[in-house]
Amino acid sequence: MILKIEFENFFSIRDQVRIDFRAANINTMLARELGHNVIDWNGVPVLKSVGLFGPNASGKSNILKAINFCCRMILDSHLNNEGAVFNYEPFKFDGWQDKSSKFLIDFVCDNVEYEYSFELAKNKIISESLYHYPVGRRAKVFVRNADGKYSFGTGVINKPMDVVLNTSDKNLFLSRASSMNREIAQKLYRYFMNQFLLGLVNVNEMMVLDSFNTYKKVILKALEICDTDITDIEARKEQVPAPVAIPGQGELTFQLIDVLKFKTFHRYKKDVMFDLDLEESNGTRKLFQILIRLLDVVKNRKGIMMDEFDMGLHTRLADFILDLIHASEGSQLLFSSHNTNLIDVKRLRRDQIVFVNKTEDGATEVYSLYDFKDFRENMDAEKGYIQGRFDAVPYVDSSVDSIKQLLEE
Structure with a gap:
């Protein structure tokens, strides 16, 4: 399962953004009634779903793109040759296009927590690290520094220097180690290949x-x-x-x-x-396409992310899809949506409702309903969102008079 994902300097995302699946400490009657929205992992409550809400062009899709980019780098970077340029753009204002981008993903594989991160520029990997918690304490698997030097935990990776010799500044060490049949790297590679799914599939493909x-x-x-x-x-x-x-x-x-x-x-x-x-x-x-993918996720305790998953669906069908996830034993869903009916504390906990907004300087910011300490659960969250109380709502001057003026120009 996913515990948290962090990234910075990626398209509209300038400062560090965190998508946190670790549940907040909410001990209200409504939160207890939504106990099926949470997985208990070794005493740690983990959310089964997180929803991203906000206006168009606020950065919701860029958040999902950042996660997709991170996972594709893990799966594909060992194929990169000299001259490769990574397929993304840094934040373009205020000199950020000359700064590096950073990614971190904290997840659980085979009941062990792993913390993996890397930093890169458009044309090279700068640093990379992998830690795990095999007995509940943080231990190093490997660290790759900006000067190109590596250090390794004792006995975790077999013949690690052989992998180093075959890893260029275009390749992630984790990706290369998997291609060279190192056991722990292959296990994590399989996790990102098979357990954390990056969207829907084309139902016309034979697979x-x-x-x-x-x-x-x-x-x-x-x-x-x-x-x-x-x-x-x-x-x-x-x-x-x-x-x-x-x-x-x-x-x-x-x-x-x-x-x-x-x-x-x-x-x-x-x-x-x-x-x-x-x-x-x-x-x-659309429902058939989602069910083909989602039932595999639900039955096999996988994770999936979907951008505007409910576009073209009746709101009751969107509810049904969330209910599928929440009825499962250990599956997870990260989704974006414009469906304000889902901003409902009787359906989603406050920490499951995440707002995405764009600041005046063009940067994406992320915060959850839980961050609004003055919000009480007897209030109407959807109404508050539409009224702009949480900021992440488009301001559109759509009066008849203003539109008439536009047409007259």
């Missing part, structure tokens, strides 16, 4: 078939709970032409590739088939 077959009955039950009249779904492999670029040839050629197509059947006429892609509503298609 989805195993998940569909595994969870078909649960998906149909979920669709029934969500008041669709779909009674059955079939998966079929079809071949479709796809463009292929051939080096040295200016024109595209086409070849047949296998894709997955889903056919639905409805309560009224169970023998009439519908094409999910062409004949079902946007909301139904």
Whole structure:
């Protein structure tokens, strides 16, 4: 599970931003009623979900991009060669584009806590470190300093200097160590590959078939709970032409590739088939796509992040998706949303409701409803948000007179 994630100097994020899944000490009646929103890990309460709320262009998507960038660096940086430039932009105002960017992720793998961090510029890794808590006390796995020197914990990594010799300033040591079959690095690599998922999948890819077959009955039950009249779904492999670029040839050629197509059947006429892609509503298609991914997350205690996960969904369906996470034993969801109905202390704890705002100097700031000590749980959080009490709401001068003036210019 994820405990906390920190990053700074990434797109609109200038100062350090922290997304904290460690639950705050809230001992109110409402918090106790929302006990299913929290995981108990060795006596530490950890949140199952955190929601990001705020106006457009405040930085919600950049927070998710930063986490995605951090994870992709872990998974892919061993492939970087000389001349590689990392695919991100630092904060562009006040000289920050010349400063380094920093990332830290604190997480639990195989019931052991790990704290991993790295610092980089656009064209090189500056520093990197990994610590773990094997017996509850912080211990070093490795540290890579800005001067290129390494130090290692005793007996944790086999032949670490062999990995160092194969690690350039374009590669994370953790990524390289995994590619060189070092046990602890491979374990953490598998965690970021399989346990912390970075969004939804294309349901037309053949890789989805195993998940569909595994969870078909649960998906149909979920669709029934969500008041669709779909009674059955079939998966079929079809071949479709796809463009292929051939080096040295200016024109595209086409070849047949296998894709997955889903056919639905409805309560009224169970023998009439519908094409999910062409004949079902946007909301139904989106819900199906989420369920394919989310049921794997829920069943196998994984984590996932989703940007505007409820776009195109009825608010009751958004509630259902959160209920899936909160009903699980140990899954986690980080999401962004413009659905103010979710800003409800009867559904989410105050520390689960996180506001994202952009300051006058263009920087993203993050704070939770829990940070407002004068907010009482008998108040209407959604109403307060819309009224601008927590700042993270767009100011739009949309009066008829102001719009008339705009059209007259």
